[in-house]
Structures are given as structure tokens and as C-alpha cells.
Amino acid sequence: MMDRVQVQDGLFKFTMKRFPIFISVCCIFAIAYSLLVGTPKYGILIVSVATLTSAMLWRYMENDIKKAQVRPEPKETDPTTPNKISSSVNINIVLFALLYSGSLITLHIREDLYTRPLLFFVIISLMICILVNFIFKLPSIKTKYSWIILILSCLVTSTLIYSQIYIYPSVTGIDSWFHQFLTNELINNGHIPDIPSYYTNFIGYHVIIAFTSIFASVTFKSAAALSVILGQTILTTITFYLMGRMIYNESIGLLSGLFGPLSYLFLIYVFHLMPFSFGLILALFSLLLIIRGVKKTNRSYEIGFMIVFLSLIILHPLPSSFWVLVIGISYILSALHPIAVQQTPNNINMPLIVLLCFTLLLGYWIYIGAEMLSIGLNFLDIDAKIHAMDPSELLPRTYIIENAMPQSMLANICVNAHYITSGFSIMGILFLSSQSRHQKLSIALLIVLIMSFCIALLGYCIGIDLENQRWLMLGHLILIVPFSISIYICYNSLLSTGIRS
Incomplete structure (x- = not known):
């Protein structure tokens, strides 16, 4: 049994070691195809560039990430540490509340009844940035603040959805x-x-x-x-x-x-x-x-x-x-x-x-x-x-109700962000596959992703609706956690603080 496990483990590591190269080659061909066809395929181009960038970043940072020391957990030896943490939490909450109030005001004073103003999306983006900063700055020993972040996350999403429904x-x-x-x-x-x-x-x-x-x-x-x-x-x-x-x-x-x-x-x-x-x-x-x-x-x-x-x-x-x-x-x-x-x-x-x-x-x-x-x-x-x-x-x-939604600038930004997110999440999958305790999870993620995307692509190729968009949604949701890991890796690599396990 051990020989079988060792052989499978070695084969998996060999495959995943060369997986970024395989992805890069596929992305280069996809980029060439999207540019050489009569009408540029911007979706293929964007997701290919994002995936290629993610794979190249992983190859560049792979050794540093593996050699990085585990970031030590902060210790409350300083009696003023709890006060500093509480002050940081209060500042983030106050900034979030001010921006949230501003988003509601922009909706109330908008000129077009059936369009949300650009300033509204700018404010929403700033609110998300505050939450991301809150998450990165929050010590792991202070997980009692996690429920605050979860509530604020629900508030941001609800604001986006309700503002779209009730206009x-x-x-x-x-x-x-x-x-x-x-x-x-x-x-x-x-x-x-x-x-x-x-x-x-x-x-x-x-x-x-x-x-x-x-x-x-x-x-x-x-x-x-x-x-x-x-x-x-x-x-x-x-x-x-x-x-x-x-x-x-x-x-x-x-x-x-x-x-x-x-x-x-x-x-x-x-x-x-x-x-x-x-x-x-x-x-x-x-x-x-x-x-x-x-x-x-x-x-x-x-x-x-x-x-x-x-x-x-x-x-x-x-x-x-x-x-x-x-x-x-x-x-x-x-x-x-x-x-x-x-x-x-x-x-x-x-x-x-x-x-x-x-x-x-x-x-x-x-x-x-x-x-x-x-x-x-x-x-x-x-x-x-x-x-x-x-x-x-x-x-x-x-x-x-005629709901012809033209591809406006904001719509293109949303779609492009969806493609970028999908491509950038490859780094998270490669990181999970580099750790032995996550290898089985990485295989499961890859298999489910490949099957969901293949079902959608099969429907598009043969011209039959196999609920293609819904299988794409399944694949995209599975990529959320690897995408978060990719963001986490880049943040820690930029700060040279290592990876917290």
C-alpha cells in the first residue's frame, strides 16, 4: 500500500510541477487565437492573459513561498495591544459607516431613475477595500471580530442587490x-x-x-x-x-x-x-x-x-x-x-x-x-x-418589461472582472497542490472545474443549451476560495512576511 501511495504522490508532484508550463502554453495559443480571428474574442483574451499572469507569478514566487517562514502569531505582551486593536476596529467601522451612508445618499439624489450613478460603485469599491484591509490587519487571535466582518460583507452585497432590484x-x-x-x-x-x-x-x-x-x-x-x-x-x-x-x-x-x-x-x-x-x-x-x-x-x-x-x-x-x-x-x-x-x-x-x-x-x-x-x-x-x-x-x-441591457462600461468591467478572477485563481490551486495535506483537495477541485467547464463548452460547441451559464457559475464559485488564496499569497509576498498556515 505504501508503494502505491508513494508512486501516486510522486506522479502527482511531477504533474503539478509542470502544470504551470502546460497552462502557459495553452494560454499563449488561446491569446493568439483570440487575436487572429475575424472578430476579437475579448473574453478568451482576458481570461487567458489573467491565467498566464497567474501561472508566471506562481513560477516566480514558488520557491520563495515554500521557503518562507511561517509568520508568527502576534502576542499580547504589550498591555496597550488590546487598545490598539480596538482602536483599529473602531476606525474601520466608522469609515465603513460613512461610506455606506454616502452610497445611500448617491442613490437618493441620482438624476436617472433607472441607473445607479458611477459614484455609487466607487463608494462600494472603497467599502470593499476597507473590509479587505480589515481582514489583513486583523490578528488571528482576535477572531472574535470575524462576525463584524461577516455582517459588513452581507451589508455590501445586500446594498448592491437591493439597489439594482428596487430601481x-x-x-x-x-x-x-x-x-x-x-x-x-x-x-x-x-x-x-x-x-x-x-x-x-x-x-x-x-x-x-x-x-x-x-x-x-x-x-x-x-x-x-x-x-x-x-x-x-x-x-x-x-x-x-x-x-x-x-x-x-x-x-x-x-x-x-x-x-x-x-x-x-x-x-x-x-x-x-x-x-x-x-x-x-x-x-x-x-x-x-x-x-x-x-x-x-x-x-x-x-x-x-x-x-x-x-x-x-x-x-x-x-x-x-x-x-x-x-x-x-x-x-x-x-x-x-x-x-x-x-x-x-x-x-x-x-x-x-x-x-x-x-x-x-x-x-x-x-x-x-x-x-x-x-x-x-x-x-x-x-x-x-x-x-x-x-x-x-x-x-x-x-x-x-423590455430589459435590453446594453454592454455599457460598467457591464464590461463586471464581465472582465469575472474573467480575471477565474484566471487569477489558478495560483491558489497551485499553492494548495504544493502542500501534501491539500493534494486530494486540489485534485477534487480540478476535476470538478474541468467537468463543469467542459459541460458548458460542449453545449456552446454543439449549439445545444445544456444550461451552459449555470455550469459556468458552478465553476466560478468553486474558484472563489483559490482566488482568495491568490490574493493572500500576493499580499504576503509583497510584504515579505511569509504565509501563515
Whole structure:
């Protein structure tokens, strides 16, 4: 067994040692392709340049990072240290509060009713910079301040989302209109409406909004803002915080909790009120509960996982598919690549509960399979006709809102930032792969990333919609923690303070 482990470990190190070179060559070809085609492919160009830069930086700093001494933890030998820390925290909070007030004022005095001013985004960027500085300056022994950073992170994300939602008088987009229609039908009829849509089998998202609308006596949009949007923002922040802290340390957790909800695709899907994004976060959170539940004999993890997973089943089928994909990859890796020390689970009930939930998921899919297949065939049959029809023939004119969003400067900045984030996160994956305790995690990340991006690229290449954007969102969210590690590495390298383990 040891010979097998040593061979696999050596093969993994050999592969990852040359992985940056392979990435660099691929990026050079991609850059040449994006520039030589008739119409420049700016998306390919930007992500290729960002990935190439990330790989070259890693090759340049790799030896220094590995030789860097572990940064010593600050000790409170000086009696004035607590006062200095408290003063720094107060200054950051006051600056954040002033900027937050300024962002609200800029929204209130804006000239165009349906456009957020540029100054608003500048102020939001300054607020994010304050939080990043807060995270880097916060000593690890003072993790009691972490909850403050998490609350402020949720506040920044909520401000971005709510400011975009409430500048329009109603919901925007066809998907948002349909979810509003389905929720209103659910409230008016008192039961699940009989319409040809697979969402009638995944009604959890609409039930939450309907309950909020009834008990709070508010409209669909306000009910969604108070329930699913707020809940999704908080859950996303907590999920990425726990992921980053579990993978590396407290600072990475806080950075991931800040950057996760601010990702471009996350904001887009939350704005358009799509159950898929909520389900994807629930899937990630359920995986965290599995990991924690296997290590600890705490019934709360088992109960929490069952509640989260049952909610996931009735939200959307694609996040459930992602959950099955990750569980399958984890099982295969544990069987084929035991490079880490295998430990006996402390809680033998958790694997049994996971198996039970997996059985329930398959049973539900089989139960609704015939109806889903019928809906899918009907959709393929009328898909071509839909694009040829006038929208007024499909939907009531009172519900249609023309939401043609031109590619403005701000939109291009958001998209480019999404590409840059994806490319720059390669450094974080390479750093994780350089540490033996993270090698299995690195392999799992790479496999899930490759599969999610390949599914999306396959759909684009063959001209069939395989929910391409949603698989891209999955890949992008997985890259949040490696991106935070990349930022952390660059910050410590610039200050020559080493890496805190």
C-alpha cells in the first residue's frame, strides 16, 4: 500500500510541477487565437492573459513561498495591544459607516431613475477595500471580530442587490416574470398550479416567497427580497467563510465570505430571482455539513444536513446533480488516490444518512421522470417557434418589461472582472497542490472545474443549451476560495512576511 501511495504522490508532484508550463502554453495559443480571428474574442483574451499572469507569478514566487517562514502569531505582551486593536476596529467601522451612508445618499439624489450613478460603485469599491484591509490587519487571535466582518460583507452585497432590484418598478426579465406568475398562482389557488413546467415539481423557492408575501402582506418582489434574497446572501457569505476557514485559515475564510456573494454570476442570478443559484449554495452548504458531520458525533450536523438536503431536492434539479457529481468524485478519489492519511470516520451515522438522502433523491427523480421527459420533448418541439413569435403573443403585455441591457462600461468591467478572477485563481490551486495535506483537495477541485467547464463548452460547441451559464457559475464559485488564496499569497509576498498556515 505504501508503494502505491508513494508512486501516486510522486506522479502527482511531477504533474503539478509542470502544470504551470502546460497552462502557459495553452494560454499563449488561446491569446493568439483570440487575436487572429475575424472578430476579437475579448473574453478568451482576458481570461487567458489573467491565467498566464497567474501561472508566471506562481513560477516566480514558488520557491520563495515554500521557503518562507511561517509568520508568527502576534502576542499580547504589550498591555496597550488590546487598545490598539480596538482602536483599529473602531476606525474601520466608522469609515465603513460613512461610506455606506454616502452610497445611500448617491442613490437618493441620482438624476436617472433607472441607473445607479458611477459614484455609487466607487463608494462600494472603497467599502470593499476597507473590509479587505480589515481582514489583513486583523490578528488571528482576535477572531472574535470575524462576525463584524461577516455582517459588513452581507451589508455590501445586500446594498448592491437591493439597489439594482428596487430601481425598477417591477421584476425584470422573462424568468423573473414567470416565477412571479407561478408564485401568484400558488397564492391565489391555494395549491400547485397545473401548468406545463418542471418548476411545479420543484416548488420550494416559490413556497418560501408565497409564505412571506402572505404573512408580511407585501408584493412578490418585496417578499423575495425579505426571504430568498436576504437568506441567500447570508447563507452564501457563511458558506464561503466556512469553506475558506476549513481549507486554509481564518483570513482566507473571511476573504472568501466577502468575494463569494460579490461574484458577477451570483449577482446576476440573484437579481433575476432564479432558484438555481439558491440551490447551488444549499448544495455547497450541505457538503460542508457532511464533512463536519463525519468528523464529529454531533446530532445537529445530521439534522441540519437532512433539512438542507430535503430543501435542495425541491428547489432545482441541477444543484442536486452537482451534489451527486461531487459525492461521486469524492468517493472515487478516496478509492483510487489515497495520498492523504485515511482516517476512520468518527460518526458512522453520517455516511448512512448521506446514502439515505441519495436514495431519496433518485426515488424522486424516478417519480417525476416521465413528466420531466414529456416537458423536455415539448420544449424541444416548440423552441424554434418561440423565437419566431412576437413576445406579445406569448405573455400579457402588462407583464412584459423590455430589459435590453446594453454592454455599457460598467457591464464590461463586471464581465472582465469575472474573467480575471477565474484566471487569477489558478495560483491558489497551485499553492494548495504544493502542500501534501491539500493534494486530494486540489485534485477534487480540478476535476470538478474541468467537468463543469467542459459541460458548458460542449453545449456552446454543439449549439445545444445544456444550461451552459449555470455550469459556468458552478465553476466560478468553486474558484472563489483559490482566488482568495491568490490574493493572500500576493499580499504576503509583497510584504515579505511569509504565509501563515
